[in-house]
Amino acid sequence: MSDVYEVYAIRYGYHSRRSGENFIGGDPHNTLQPLDFFVWAIVGKSGTIVVDTGFDETMAKRRQRDLVKPVGEGLQAIGVEPAAVETVIVSHLHYDHTGNYDLFPRARYHLQDSEMAYATGRYMCHPTLRLPFEADDVVAMVRKVFAGRVTFHDGEGEIAPGITVHHIGGHSKGLQSIRVKTQRGYVVLAADATHLYAHLDEGRVFPLTYNVGEVLEGYARLKRLASSRDHIVPGHDPLVLARYPAAKPGLEGWVVRLDVAPKAT
Numbered sequence: 001m002s003d004v005y006e007v008y009a010i011r012y013g014y015h016s017r018r019s020g021e022n023f024i025g026g027d028p029h030n031t032l033q034p035l036d037f038f039v040w041a042i043v044g045k046s047g048t049i050v051v052d053t054g055f056d057e058t059m060a061k062r063r064q065r066d067l068v069k070p071v072g073e074g075l076q077a078i079g080v081e082p083a084a085v086e087t088v089i090v091s092h093l094h095y096d097h098t099g100n101y102d103l104f105p106r107a108r109y110h111l112q113d114s115e116m117a118y119a120t121g122r123y124m125c126h127p128t129l130r131l132p133f134e135a136d137d138v139v140a141m142v143r144k145v146f147a148g149r150v151t152f153h154d155g156e157g158e159i160a161p162g163i164t165v166h167h168i169g170g171h172s173k174g175l176q177s178i179r180v181k182t183q184r185g186y187v188v189l190a191a192d193a194t195h196l197y198a199h200l201d202e203g204r205v206f207p208l209t210y211n212v213g214e215v216l217e218g219y220a221r222l223k224r225l226a227s228s229r230d231h232i233v234p235g236h237d238p239l240v241l242a243r244y245p246a247a248k249p250g251l252e253g254w255v256v257r258l259d260v261a262p263k264a265t
C-alpha cells in the first residue's frame with residue numbers, strides 16, 4: 001500500500017548531562033541522564049521525507065555538544081541521498097533541529113506558521129526564550145521562504161497520504177509532531193513534544209519551555225494521535241536506540257527502525 005511507510009531514527013549527536021537538568025524542578029536522584037540528538041526518515045514508495053535537519057560540526061562546537069556522525073552520513077547509511085530529498089518537515093526552529101541548511105538543495109520545507117512568527121518576533125527579544133535559537137538558522141529559513149521553498153501549516157496538515165503534521169506548541173510556540181501510518185499502526189514522531197519517555201509517562205516538563213500548559217496538554221494529544229504509548233517516539237531519549245532494532249546489521253546504536261514493534265521498557 002502506498003500510504004504505509006518505513007520510519008527510521010538516525011542518531012547524530014550526544015550531550016552528557018545530569019537528570020536534574022532535564023526537568024523543571026530538577027530531579028531528586030540527579031543521575032547521569034544524557035540526551036541523544038536525532039533526525040528521522042520516513043521512507044515510502046514515492047521517496048523519502050526527512051524530519052528535522054540536525055546540526056553540523058561548527059554548531060556542535062559552539063553549543064558544546066558532540067557530533068557523533070554527520071546527518072548526511074546517517075541518511076546515506078540507509079540508502080537516502082540528501083541531495084535527492086524533496087521534502088523536509090521541520091518540527092521547530094531550535095538549533096538542533098534546523099541546521100545543515102545546504103544539505104537538501106532540492107527540498108521543500110514544511111513548518112508551522114506560529115513557529116516562524118515566534119522565531120522572528122517579539123519573544124526573541126528575551127534572552128531566556130531565544131536561547132535555543134540561532135539567528136543564522138532562522139535567517140536561513142527566511143531565505144528559503146523567499147526562494148519559494150517553504151510550505152506553511154496552521155495546526156494540522158497533510159504532507160503525503162498517511163503522513164500528517166500536528167501543531168503541539170508548548171516547548172516552542174510552533175512545535176509540530178508528525179504522525180505516520182506504518183505496518184504496525186500510527187507512529188508519532190513527537191520531536192520535542194516529549195524529550196524523554198519520562199516526560200510523557202510522568203507528566204514532567206523539560207526546562208526549556210514556552211508554555212507549560214501546552215506541553216502537558218501535548219502529552220495527551222500525542223497519546224490520542226498514536227496507536228499506543230509505544231507508538232510515540234520521544235525526541236531525545238537514548239532508550240529509542242535501545243528499544244528498536246538496527247535498520248540493518250552494522251548500524252546498531254546509530255540508525256534504528258521505528259515501524260517495527262519495540263522491546264518493552
Ligand SMILES: [Zn+2]
Pocket residue numbers: 092094132171172192
Ligand atoms: Zn527544542
Ligand SMILES: [Zn+2]
Pocket residue numbers: 094096097192235236
Ligand atoms: Zn531538540
